[in-house]
Every structure is written in C-alpha cells, then in structure tokens.
Amino acid sequence: MRKSILSATNKASIFSFLIIGLLVLLASCGDNTTPASEEPATQETKEPTLLTFKLDTLSEQSPNCQTDSSNCAKVNLVFPYAERGPTAMCVAFNRLQLKFLRSSLADVNGEEEGGSVEEIMNQFLEDYKELHGEDLPFSMPWSLETEGQVLYQNDKLVSVQLFQYSYTGGAHPNTYSTVWMFNKSNNEPIEWQDLGVRRDTLEVIAEKAFRKAAEIPLNQSLEEAGFFEGEEFSLPQNYGLVKEGLLLYYNTYEIAPYVFGPTEVIIPWSDLKVVFETDQWL
Numbered sequence: 001m002r003k004s005i006l007s008a009t010n011k012a013s014i015f016s017f018l019i020i021g022l023l024v025l026l027a028s029c030g031d032n033t034t035p036a037s038e039e040p041a042t043q044e045t046k047e048p049t050l051l052t053f054k055l056d057t058l059s060e061q062s063p064n065c066q067t068d069s070s071n072c073a074k075v076n077l078v079f080p081y082a083e084r085g086p087t088a089m090c091v092a093f094n095r096l097q098l099k100f101l102r103s104s105l106a107d108v109n110g111e112e113e114g115g116s117v118e119e120i121m122n123q124f125l126e127d128y129k130e131l132h133g134e135d136l137p138f139s140m141p142w143s144l145e146t147e148g149q150v151l152y153q154n155d156k157l158v159s160v161q162l163f164q165y166s167y168t169g170g171a172h173p174n175t176y177s178t179v180w181m182f183n184k185s186n187n188e189p190i191e192w193q194d195l196g197v198r199r200d201t202l203e204v205i206a207e208k209a210f211r212k213a214a215e216i217p218l219n220q221s222l223e224e225a226g227f228f229e230g231e232e233f234s235l236p237q238n239y240g241l242v243k244e245g246l247l248l249y250y251n252t253y254e255i256a257p258y259v260f261g262p263t264e265v266i267i268p269w270s271d272l273k274v275v276f277e278t279d280q281w282l
C-alpha cells in the first residue's frame with residue numbers, strides 16, 4: 001500500500017517559508033520600458049507582452065544522502081518562473097505556478113491537495129525518516145521530482161507543463177503531468193469555459209484525433225482498444241494551446257490501465273476554426 005506524503009501534520013521551518021514567500025511576492029520582474037528616444041507605442045502598434053522565464057529549483061534531501069545515496073530521500077522541483085515582464089503579471093503567474101505545482105505534487109501521490117509546497121517537501125522527507133527508523137532489512141531510495149517547462153507563449157497566454165515523478169517503493173514509480181494556461185488579459189488560469197469552445201464539436205474532432213494518435217480504427221470501439229472502460233469519449237483534465245494547436249493530455253490511469261501510460265493528442269489549428277465561438281485565441 002502506497003504511503004501518503006500528506007498524512008501527517010508537519011510545520012515547515014521559518015526559513016523554508018520565507019524562501020517560498022520571497023519566491024512568490026518578491027519576484028524579480030521588471031516592466032518592459034520604452035527607450036527615451038522613442039515615442040510611446042499606441043494601443044494599435046504596441047508590441048506583444050512576452051514574459052521572460054527561468055527555471056527555478058527547490059531541493060531538499062535527507063541528511064544521510066551525502067554518505068549513502070542508495071538509502072535516502074531526495075526532493076528536486078524544477079519549474080518555470082517569470083523573471084521579467086509587467087510586475088503584476090509576473091507576480092500573478094508565479095503565484096499560480098506554485099498553486100499548480102502544489103496540486104500536481106498531490107496528484108502524483110493520489111492524495112487530496114493540501115499543504116504548501118514546502119510542507120509537502122518536508123513531509124516527504126519526514127515520512128522517509130519514519131520508515132527508515134523501522135530498521136528494515138533492505139535499503140530503498142525515495143525520490144520526488146518535478147520537471148517543468150513553458151510549452152507555448154504568445155501575447156494572449158502562456159501554456160505550462162509540470163511533469164511529476166514520485167517513487168516510494170513498490171512495483172513502479174508514480175507519474176503525473178499537469179498542463180495549465182495563464183491568461184495575460186486578466187492574470188488568471190484559463191478553463192474550458194474561458195476558451196469559448198463548442199464542446200460537442202470539439203469532442204467529435206478530439207475523438208478522431210485520439211483514435212489517430214492511439215492507432216484505433218473507426219470500426220473498433222474505444223473500450224475494445226482498452227480505453228475509457230465502457231464510457232463515452234471525454235476530454236481530459238489537462239489541456240493547453242501550443243504552437244501546433246490544442247494539446248490534450250491524458251495521464252496514466254485516467255482513461256486506461258497503467259501499462260498504456262499517458263496519451264498525448266494534438267488537434268492542429270486548422271481543425272480548431274470550427275471549435276472556437278470567437279477568434280479570440282486563433
């Protein structure tokens with residue numbers, strides 16, 4: 001039975017709390033400025049607002065990692081961090097990034113979202129310490145990792161993917177990928193309703209793209225191919241607009257057994273024209 005990393009209550013240190021607080025609230029963002037020799041841009045000719053990102057890292061490990069790397073616990077979280085652009089936009093993005101990071105860390109372990117990022121990190125190490133203290137007849141390293149990246153950015157939005165990996169013993173590691181979008185017009189995440197899509201039309205187009213990606217012929221049901229367990233085709237929990245079109249990302253276990261792994265589908269922009277109710281995102 002997989003051990004929860006969120007079951008016990010563990011207060012993070014003041015030092016860790018300050019690091020996260022500074023990470024969010026004191027973002028090293030700066031407004032893009034217009035050189036003094038140039039006239040201010042008009043609304044019509046204004047250059048697109050593009051954020052500049054860097055990959056930030058939060059890492060911790062149990063004390064014995066220095067002497068025995070095969071018998072210790074490590075946490076290494078790497079994720080995109082907005083470091084330059086309009087200040088309010090940068091701060092909003094970074095706050096949301098930590099929110100989605102926290103949620104994704106919970107999802108990779110099959111738990112309800114709870115606790116701050118630093119609390120999750122500390123609890124992971126504490127859980128390993130408790131298990132190690134049981135004097136087991138074998139050694140087993142634990143690992144909690146994040147690999148994040150900006151998938152796409154234009155003057156309207158930013159699409160981000162956070163890939164989570166967790167191993168706490170057992171037959172195989174747990175993985176989970178979170179895809180989310182940031183709306184630059186209001187500094188909020190973009191949900192399905194914000195995209196303004198015709199859901200029925202999108203689902204028809206998405207199923208065709210899914211069958212193509214999974215190599216399922218039209219004369220074979222999705223259930224026969226091992227997907228959706230007798231349920232009708234549905235859109236995934238994770239999606240985002242990317243350079244090639246609309247990314248649909250189905251995590252392991254979401255629509256099929258573990259052996260199938262994740263399924264990634266991209267609907268090209270040319271097929272999306274009939275999906276959006278307006279041309280806001282085109």
